[in-house]
Amino acid sequence: MGAMLRPSEDNHLESARRQMLEEHLRGRGIADPDILRVMAEVPRERFVPPEHRHRAYADGPLPIGEGQTISQPYIVALMTQLLRVNRDCEVLEVGTGSGYQTVILARLAKRVYTIERFLELSATARNTLGELGIANVEFRVGDGSCGWPEDRTFDRIIITAAVPDFPPPLTAQLAEAGVMVAPVGQRAMQQLTVADKFHGKLIEKYTSSCRFVRLIGKHGFPT
Numbered sequence: 001m002g003a004m005l006r007p008s009e010d011n012h013l014e015s016a017r018r019q020m021l022e023e024h025l026r027g028r029g030i031a032d033p034d035i036l037r038v039m040a041e042v043p044r045e046r047f048v049p050p051e052h053r054h055r056a057y058a059d060g061p062l063p064i065g066e067g068q069t070i071s072q073p074y075i076v077a078l079m080t081q082l083l084r085v086n087r088d089c090e091v092l093e094v095g096t097g098s099g100y101q102t103v104i105l106a107r108l109a110k111r112v113y114t115i116e117r118f119l120e121l122s123a124t125a126r127n128t129l130g131e132l133g134i135a136n137v138e139f140r141v142g143d144g145s146c147g148w149p150e151d152r153t154f155d156r157i158i159i160t161a162a163v164p165d166f167p168p169p170l171t172a173q174l175a176e177a178g179v180m181v182a183p184v185g186q187r188a189m190q191q192l193t194v195a196d197k198f199h200g201k202l203i204e205k206y207t208s209s210c211r212f213v214r215l216i217g218k219h220g221f222p223t
Contacts, residue, residue, distance in 0.1 A: 009054070013045055016057035020073050024059045030077045038107040039077055046128055047100040066118045068213055070098045071160065075192075075210065077104075082181045082194045082207065083156050085109045092173065094144035095160035095215065099125025103134055105158070112137045113154070115144035117216060145217030147173045154178065162190045162212040167219035171195075171202060183212040187221070 021040055030036060045056035047070055052062045061069040071079075079101070085091060089109045096102055096116035102125060106112045114137060116122035122141050129137055140149060147169035148154070157174050159167075159182035166182060174180050174197045183190035184204075192210045195202040214221040 012054065013056065017044075020057040020059075024072075024074045025077050028074055030074070030081060032081050034108055035077055035080050035104070038104055039073065042100070042103055042107070043132075044073065044100060046132070047098040047103075047125075064098045064121065066121055068097055068118070068121060070100055071212070076101050078208075079158060079160070079181050079192070080104055080108070082179075082192070083158055084179055085156055089155040091156040091158065092148055092154040092170070093158050093160065094170065096122050096125045096139065097160060099128050101158070101160055102137060103129055103132065106134050106137050109156070110136070113140070113148055114138070115140045115142055115148065117142070117144065143217040145169070145215055145219035156180070158182070159215060160212070161215035161220070162187070163215050163220050166193075166195060166202060166204075167217075169219060171197070174202075176200070183210050187214060 025036060045053045048056050048062050055062060060072050064070050085108045087110055091105050091109045091112045093102055093112055093114040096114040102112055102114050119141050122139055126139050145167045153173050153175040155175050155178050157170055157180040162183045165184060176197060178197050180195045182193055184193040185191050190210050190212060191206040192208050193204055193206050195204045216223050
């Protein structure tokens with residue numbers, strides 16, 4: 001189970017959570033009431049290392065081990081909003097990381113399938129989601145740039161690490177009229193990009209500049 005918090009820590013986190021919602025999310029254009037509700041309910045402090053727990057709701061990324069980060073709350077909310085998730089959607093997430101984006105999606109979608117390159121991160125995320133009672137998620141460890149190992153399609157795909165372009169295996173696994181969101185670009189800077197699939201092809205729209213860790217894999221960046 002998660003570590004118990006002292007009353008002063010609990011008060012600090014509650015205040016920081018309210019600031020996140022009002023300033024970092026609503027104040028920057030996150031308007032979807034379901035996303036705001038879920039991000040208010042999910043204890044983000046459970047997804048960061050103990051030494052960074054006091055900064056769980058800060059407007060910036062935090063390290064989670066293996067050279068990876070948990071994205072700032074605004075980016076998580078923005079990518080989720082761009083993905084246009086609903087309760088009928090089956091979502092593929094590439095890059096489980098801490099599991100925070102995973103649980104936000106799981107609270108909004110029918111089912112989430114998530115792939116992580118690092119076994120330890122995947123196992124920690126699985127344990128945390130289990131402790132929170134999240135049961136509609138399937139986990140895999142492997143090269144997410146190659147897509148889900150089984151032959152199937154998804155209504156939504158989210159890539160939570162930088163890619164030079166949308167990986168062809170993921171484009172193939174995106175259902176017709178589906179939506180894919182990813183930070184697309186080079187190592188130093190990317191564009192947060194939304195792609196809608198029509199007649200087998202992606203129609204891309206760039207939204208804002210961003211900076212993510214790289215997706216390492218056959219259809220991502222080399223090691």
